[in-house]
Amino acid sequence: MSATDSPETVVIVNPNSGNGQHVDAIRSRAELRGYALRETSAEGQAVEFAREAAAAGASTVVAAGGDGTINEVVRGIDDADALDRVTLGVIPAGTGNNFAGNVDVTGIDDAFDVLENGERRRIDLGRTDDHLFVNSCVAGLTAESSGETSDEMKERLGVLAYVLTTLRSVRQFDSLPLSVDVYENGRETTAWEGDAAIVLVGNARRFVPGEDSQANVEDGRFDVTVVEDVSTLDLMGEAVAGTLFGRDSPHVTRFQAPALEIALQNSESTRFSLDGEIVQDRSLSVYTDPGTLEVAVGAGYDPDPDRR
Incomplete structure (x- = not known):
């Protein structure tokens, strides 16, 4: 061409x-x-x-x-x-x-x-030093069980369907001792530290079943969800998805940040899935690149879904 x-x-x-x-x-x-x-x-x-x-x-x-x-x-x-x-x-x-x-x-x-x-809008991208993502970055349990996940479950739960299938499929899950440090306004703070099952970093989406999954993708901030070690829970019932990832779950911490680092606290590495692209490492730094991608959007796209 x-x-x-x-x-x-x-x-x-x-x-x-x-x-x-x-x-x-x-x-x-x-x-x-x-x-x-x-x-x-x-x-x-x-x-x-x-x-x-x-x-x-x-x-x-x-x-x-x-x-x-x-x-x-x-x-x-x-x-x-x-x-x-x-x-x-x-x-x-x-x-x-x-x-x-x-x-x-x-x-x-x-x-x-x-x-x-359609209207054209400029939206944020998520970036690392070597990679980018549009939708989300997932650390820990990833979408490796996509072949075992039903279409109906994907429709209802989205990315969380893959997570739930993966949780069910592992006979013994070793939780990830990790920290999540947030960088904002020139300051670094530890937003979460402990044993996690999964960390979900949403750029264009957030992870709350039963609600609008669209995040504000024009605010220069990620929607972050950390699910603590859930190895003792009964993961076989489908209702666990709503309980485990629900807004009021005691097993979930949520926050927003323009930049963060997910770092394991041991010598092991883990998988990071950036829109399905797998990166294996002990840590990953991600940051927003605000307003850098122009997208043709439908009439129902909401630039500020959180105002509702």
Whole structure:
């Protein structure tokens, strides 16, 4: 794709997202509107395609897939140093489609309407030294049990469905002795310290079942949820999700922060999942990059969901 023939809008499709039946519908709608379409065939290829499209002058690059595809496309735009001039579009074609739901893009037809007529908003990104995330960063128990998690549970619980499935699947869980230090206004404070099962850092989403999952993604702050060691709880009942992660749970600590470090207090490492991209380390520092990503959003997107 050269700069001379680059279309203004490039749609990058992951054919393996969701049930895999979305490609023909997306292709026909893209052709009707004169959008270019590129179909991935390997993990990480959406990064390459997005980087090439942005470097060639596309004004809108669209991720058609789930949250992992969105992450790859944003990484590609970032690699091209084009976040200041390229708009991200999303077409929900994954299973959970958490980010698409948080910006109120509800289906394929709706996605193309939003691309044509939707409002553009500048939202925050989450960053580490070497990685970025749009939706969330999860430390500890991660979404490794996605194949065992039912679609119905994903619909009801989102990312927490993977967490609950993972908790059920481990015969013996070694809790993580860790600390969470917050950096704000030039000060460092320890927000949490102890034995944790999981730390959930939400950028575009928060983790409270039964409530709107959309976080304020324009405030330059993360929504952080720490779940303490729950190895003694009965994790087999589905009702545990509402109890364990509920707003008033004694096992959960919640706070907000623009930057933080999650550090293990022993010599072991743990997995950090950034929109599904796995990083293994003993610590991870994350910070918000406020207002750096322009996104086409649906009419129901709320810039300030906490005011309700």
